[in-house]
Amino acid sequence: MAYQVPYFSSQRMASQPVKVSSSKMRLAIGTLCQFLSLSGFSPISPETLRQAKFNKREAVGPLLSLLAELIDFSTATQCAKSPQFNREETVYVVHSGMLSRHFQRRQFYLCLDIDNSTCHSSRELLIAIGWLICTESLLKQMLFSKETSSLRSFPDVSHKLQERKIYMINTREDMEAPSSFEQYLNGLVWNMGKCRLATKQWYWKEQEIVKLAHKIHVATQGVSLAKNRVCLSPADVTILRYKDKLEKHLHTVEKENRRLQMFFQWLEKEEIFWQWMESVIDAENSERIQNEDPAARSQVDDSYPFDDYSKTLADLSSQLDTTLKEVTQRMQFYDKSLMEKSVPSGETGNPLDVRFQFVPKRVKDHIPKSIVHSQSDWSPVGGIKDIEEEILILSKRLSSLEAKLLEQRDAFSCSCTEMLASIDGVVSIPPILCNQR
């Protein structure tokens, strides 16, 4: 099967549709699923995505959870499975998350049923997931994010943070509705005290980490497992001391390695996946067309003389081309004739080409200061003239020329309008006059 240019990215401007085999497509989808699973997101199978293409109900649950986790990751760059959403919150997060990202697919929002905390279309969820992954380059972010990497920094306290967060959320939900303002205030103060004391505990735990790490650095000075270090890190010491932790670490490293391999595979197979996503949209379009009123569709099919209309359009287009050519030629002719008329008789050369008459330097002291000196020794035509008078004369001449120009323009525009009135569909637009003063 051949697929068109992918819909999701403007960068993917495929010059021609490429034929892709089903097995390659399955591999591409499987790569994405594996990468997401290794990055800590809810495991999702290629079969689920396939079901979603055909809008099966079974795919709604897993895709809804995955979309919520992706939004959570994109928003807070935290671990994908935190906090533990219930269904209602999941739908709400999905709705608000996609809305805030300006996802403009109307059918998606129509399918989300916030009241019943569900979605009626797994295909829409799949399209939304694809859009999100594409626009925000989520997979690249996941690759470099510490939270999705198995090789977290040591000591890994992210799970403690999450536990704490869940505890605080549960505590808040556990509180009964206060019956008086005093109770409400007491509850608030109590909560604040909890946070204050928890923050103190955290502070001392950080202090402990720093102290112990320093001890390890001092004790292992000169020994290192990494090029850029001169001592062992707490993680190194833990791994070296405890065999089971070493095995666990190796397992983690292998898992991370697999994740990287998946990502590289994804880079090779990304195009194929997006082509498959295009087919998902095509499937949606064809389903929509099939669901339309067949009577209306047959009326459109049978009665409309498309061939005749296309012939007529072609004829009209060629006529328009011919007319435009004629108009262009006429306008060029008129331009020329106007140019000839605009040069006045009796005047030689450019009337604005009047220059001041200059006087040689040796007679400079004997002539009034109003005359400008020049290097060239010109003999004056008609004697020495006063500069101010010359300026006046020239400005008068300029204004008269401007007036003539305006008259001629008006006359020309009238003749143009008369001439163009006989041609249909052509409008005369006069040039914009620039006021240079």
Added chain:
Amino acid sequence: MSVISLQLGQCGNQIGQLFFDTLTSDLQQREKEGNSKAYQSHCLDRFFVSGDDHKLEARAISVDTEGKVVSNVFDQAKKTGRWCYPSDQQLSGRRGAGNNWADGFYNHGVKCEQEVLDMVQRELEKCDHFGGFCSLMSIGGGTGSGLGTRVTRALKEAYSKSFLINVLVWPHSAGEVIVQNYNAVLSMAHLSESSDALLIFQNDDIRKIAQTSGSSSKVTFDDMNRVVSEQLVASLQPAVSHDGSDNLLGCYLEHLVPHPDYKLLTSRFLPQVSEAAVSFSTFNWPALTKRTFQMLLTQSVQDEGLNWHIKPSNSRNKTLSNLMVIRGKGCQSVDTGIFSSPEIYPSWIPRGARFASFTQSLPLLRYEKSTSLLSNCQTPIRALDTMVSKAWGMFAMRAYTHWYTPLWHARRGIYRLLCKT
């Protein structure tokens, strides 16, 4: 987690010495039974540090205005051969505070404040994971109450991010010191601002427990101090919660005293039997938990004479939070559901935050099973009211205010603090 103890005054020093002694005795017993070395090292790390000659040194600072008590306590510790106090962590004066809070606070406190902070800093540098301060003092006398209050305030200012719990011994209601009510009230007023939590032991109650659990009918201060130290050991020794986290001091305080206006804690420990009677007694978890709960409902810290007619619905002892440490075999299966009864808690405390428990499968001392309940409840209120009313009564007559006048604008100060209390 390492806890630094500050033993302030005669009472604080004596209780402190017995506290460390009880700890090491318990650990010695566990060692003989061949029990968990990890638990032992965890416990030792919390309260002791290995000295230069590989001897255990208590993470403690001893302060008193008289030298006799401190040297006595140091000698007794050395005699045990198991542990000792660090030699440079003691501070003593030549003359006492004369049961005068103002003398302890304004005179001795000012002189020794900086030195105490230096000792604390030295002790802090030995800790990898600092858990908090535990001050031991009485509030009826002069040194523990006055100097202790001053030191607490200085600690709060210097180490504002640290946890600070004050173990207070309240004087007998029939009292041996005439101005004990003034001293107590003044101390409580200051400590309620400086400290994170105040764990109250009332001498009257401790005496009764000592009578019950002691070998003879004549009760000495030593017996009473032993009761207090055993209860402290039961609460503070390592234990784990259901999710595997340690019973750090910060965890205790976060659960028990998050509201800054409610800091008074009460300790209830079971069983309360003499050493001779232990071998003839059998304990089961349902009985222990039920009795502990009844003690809570009846505002009693003693096991004897409980009023079983009082139920959660008609109990006058409202509690903000409870924390139980359960030690002994089968501790994980103890049912503590009764402690979550909603009638005894205010409605603005979330359900999940009302009760917490920590367990340790190893027994404590001579008890194969024991429970220790720390409550933030109304139990101390009655005694506090009595103390304040007595102090008011004396102040109304301007009785003994001249003791405080040379050091302080006594009347106005006492008046203000009485109002605060």
